[in-house]
Amino acid sequence: MPASADSASLAPDEDKVRVLRVADAGETEHASGRQPVKHVRLHHFPTSLCSQKVRLALAEKGVEWHGTIVNIGPAHEQLQPWYAKLNPRLVVPTLELDGEILTDSRRIVVELDARFAGAALVPDEQRDEVMHWVDAQDRLPMRELELVQKKGLVRWLHGWGLDKKRKQIRKLTKKYPELAEVYARKLADIDQLRELMRSPARERELVDEAEALLDGLEQHLSLGTRYLVGDGYTLADLAWTPVIARLEQIGFARSMAAHRRPHLAAWYARLRERPSFGAMIRRLTVSQALRFYGPFVLKTFLLVWVLKWAIVLGLGYAIAALR
C-alpha cells in the first residue's frame, strides 16, 4: 500500500489516511508470516486515552490506517446497535484488520506488534518484563481516576451526564431488546461510577494508588535505563505514554515534575520527543467540537432559556391576575 498522507474522497465521519514512518517498517506486511493486511480501520475518538494508545502503536509500527470517529460525547454513538456488533462492551477503540475485529486496547497493541513488520516492541528475550509493565498499566483504573479528579461544576456536569446516559440506555433497551444483556452490563458499569462519586474514601485511595505507581516508576527508572525495559523503546513505554500524558493533564503535573521525580520526568521527556507522540495526541478541531458537543449545548441552553421565559411570563400573568 502506498504511504499517502491524504486520501481523496472520504465519508464525513472518516479521518484521512494516517501513516507515520517512525520505525523503518515495511508496508503492512505481517511480521508473523501471515497474509499481509490490506485494510486497517480504527474506530476511535480523538481524546480517548485507549484510542491514543492504539494510535501510538500504529504510528510506531508505521502502519497506514483509516479512521472512523465514534462520538463518545453526549450523542453516545458507542451505544448504537451498529457499534455494539463490533464492540459489545460499547467502548472505543475497535480495530478492523481486513474485517477481523479486535477490541480492547491492550490486546490490539499486542496484536499490532505481532502482526506488523517494523521494530519489535516486545522483543522475545524481554517479553516477561515488557508484559509486566503493559499489564500494570492495563490494571490502573484511569477512567475512575479521571472521574475523581474532576471538581466542582465539571464534576456535577459529569454526574448529570452519566444519569442522562443511563436514561438513554434504558430507552435503547426497550427499542432493541436483543441487546438487553449488553445494555445491562453498561448500566451496571455506570452504577459503579456513580457509586464511586459518593465514596470520598475510595476517591482518596485511587489518588494514593496513582502516586504509589508514580513512585514505582521513578524507582525503577532510577536504575539508569533509558526506557522502562532496558535502553530500547518497547511496548511497556508505549502503554504508559498516554497514561502519563493524561495524568499530567488531570492534576498530577507537580507529582511528575523534575524536582519531585527526576527520572520519571526525564523518561517522559524522551517519550514526548518521539514523532509518534504527536500522532497519538489529538485535540478536537473546532468543527469536531461543534459537531460532537454543539447540539447538546444548544439543546441545554434552549431548555434553560425556554424555562426562564416561562417562569417570567407565568409570574407576570399571575401578578396581573392578582391586581
Ligand SMILES: N[C@@H](CCC(=O)N[C@@H](CS)C(=O)NCC(=O)O)C(=O)O
Ligand atoms: N479496556 C478497554 C477500555 C476502553 C474504554 O474504557 N474506552 C473509553 C474511552 S478511553 C470509552 O469508550 N468510554 C465510553 C463509555 O464508556 O461509554 C480498552 O482498553 O480498550
